[in-house]
Structure formats: C-alpha cells, structure tokens
Amino acid sequence: MRLHVADHPLIDHKVTVLRDKNTPSPIFRQLVDELVTLLAYEATRHVRVEQCEVETPLTTTTGTRIADPAPIIVPILRAGLGMLDGMTRVLPSAEVGFLGLKRDEETLEAITYANRLPEDLTGRQVFIVDPMLATGGSLIAAIEYVLERGATDVTCVCLLAAPEGIDNVTDAVGDRAEVSVVVARVDDRLNEVGFIVPGLGDAGDRLYGVV
Numbered sequence: 001m002r003l004h005v006a007d008h009p010l011i012d013h014k015v016t017v018l019r020d021k022n023t024p025s026p027i028f029r030q031l032v033d034e035l036v037t038l039l040a041y042e043a044t045r046h047v048r049v050e051q052c053e054v055e056t057p058l059t060t061t062t063g064t065r066i067a068d069p070a071p072i073i074v075p076i077l078r079a080g081l082g083m084l085d086g087m088t089r090v091l092p093s094a095e096v097g098f099l100g101l102k103r104d105e106e107t108l109e110a111i112t113y114a115n116r117l118p119e120d121l122t123g124r125q126v127f128i129v130d131p132m133l134a135t136g137g138s139l140i141a142a143i144e145y146v147l148e149r150g151a152t153d154v155t156c157v158c159l160l161a162a163p164e165g166i167d168n169v170t171d172a173v174g175d176r177a178e179v180s181v182v183v184a185r186v187d188d189r190l191n192e193v194g195f196i197v198p199g200l201g202d203a204g205d206r207l208y209g210v211v
Contacts, residue, residue: 001170002180006042011035011184018159019200028206029082032131035159035184036086043157043182044091047071048125066093069124076101076130076142077114079204083129083157094127099145101138110141122150131203133161133183135194136168143169147177156181159203162189162196 014035017023023031048067053060070093075084077100088094100114118124126146133139139156146154154177156169161183173179187196200206 001173003166003186004042004180004182005186006039006182006184008038011038014038015159015184015200019198021201023206025206025209032082032159032203032207033086036083036129036157037089039157039159039182039184040087040090043087043127043155043180047091066091070095071125071127072097072118072121073127073129074099074117074142074146076128076138079132079207080128080130082203082207083131083159087127087129087157091127099128099142101141110137112141112145115145117145117149120150121146124151124153126151126154128154128156129158130156131159131207132196132199133158133165133169133181134190134196135162136165136172139165139169139181140172143173143179151177153178154180158183160184160196160199161186164190165196 014031018028018031049064050067051062052065054063071091072095073084073087073091074097075081077098084096097117098114099117101110101112128142130139143154158181163186169181187199189197191197
C-alpha cells in the first residue's frame with residue numbers, strides 16, 4: 001500500500017478550520033468540498049488516459065482523455081457523501097457507486113448495510129472516499145468489497161488518518177493489489193473509543209447533524 005500525505009498551505013488552513021468545534025455544519029460542508037477537490041488532484045495523478053484526435057478552430061491535434069472503462073467513485077455512506085461533489089468536480093466522467101458501512105461502537109468492526117456497486121469491476125480504477133481513516137475497519141471492508149469484484153487499482157481518499165488505521169490497512173491489503181491512500185493529515189493516535197486525536201470529531205455528524 002502507498003500512502004500520500006498532501007502538503008499545501010491551503011490544505012493546512014482548511015484542515016485547521018475543520019478541526020474547530022465551533023465551525024458550523026454549512027461551513028464544514030463547504031470546506032470538506034473544497035478540501036476534497038484539492039486532494040482529488042493528488043488522487044487522480046495516475047488516472048488512466050488515452051490519446052485522441054481533437055479538432056481545434058485552427059487544426060487537428062493529439063490530445064488526452066480519460067480512458068475506458070470509466071473510473072468509479074465509491075463514497076462510504078453516510079459521511080463519504082460529503083466528499084462526492086469534490087471528487088466528481090475533478091473527475092466528471094467517473095461513475096458513482098455507493099457502499100453503506102457503519103461501525104459497531106463496541107467491537108469497532110465495520111458492518112455493511114447497503115451496496116450499490118457493479119458486480120464486475122475488472123479493469124476499473126476505483127476511488128473510495130471516506131473522511132476518517134481511524135481503525136481502518138470501514139476502509140478495509142470497502143477495499144475487500146471492490147477487490148472481490150475484480151478491481152486491482154484502488155485509491156482511497158480521506159481527510160484525516162490515524163497511524164493505527166494506516167498500519168491496519170497496510171497489513172490487511174498486503175501486496176494483493178495496487179492500493180493507495182491519499183490523506184490531508186496523519187494525526188497523532190486513536191483514543192480509547194477509536195476516534196482520531198486531535199481529529200475533528202464525528203465527520204458525519206458535523207456534516208449532516210446528529211441523527
């Protein structure tokens with residue numbers, strides 16, 4: 001597994017405002033969208049492309065376009081939905097699948113409750129989006145899900161990660177496939193209930209409110 005920590009002053013600024021407990025949900029959602037757009041540029045650095053001919057107003061030239069089959073973006077519900085617009089803004093030709101996972105607060109294991117993905121992902125580049133890589137349970141489950149359907153090139157985009165979660169994903173994935181994780185920051189640790197410290201709290205609740 002490859003880890004890429006994005007390094008940019010705008011990312012630093014946006015992460016700092018996201019951490020602030022007094023940042024209201026509308027601003028939090030806007031900043032997540034902006035931050036994911038920046039991370040998407042890094043995450044799509046190796047997106048597959050092909051050459052094509054294009055006719056300009058003056059002549060014909062060779063250009064580049066996203067290769068077929070189209071990539072697929074998979075937000076992990078519900079917090080991953082807050083990252084979807086930022087990804088599709090950069091990669092508008094991608095298709096979108098959905099995977100519903102929730103964490104058992106006692107065992108910290110991921111439980112699948114919804115799936116809207118193609119049965120065959122052979123040859124597809126997959127971009128999994130989830131704000132927090134904490135224990136790694138949800139991300140590992142999502143990666144396993146797409147690998148079982150034939151994916152071999154998976155990029156995960158997260159806002160924050162804990163060292164423990166990174167280690168868990170690395171151990172789980174091994175070298176079975178090309179898996180990358182792109183994050184804005186790697187934080188200090190997990191606390192006793194599996195939250196990232198210093199973190200930014202529950203991303204889903206801060207995006208959409210407590211349900």
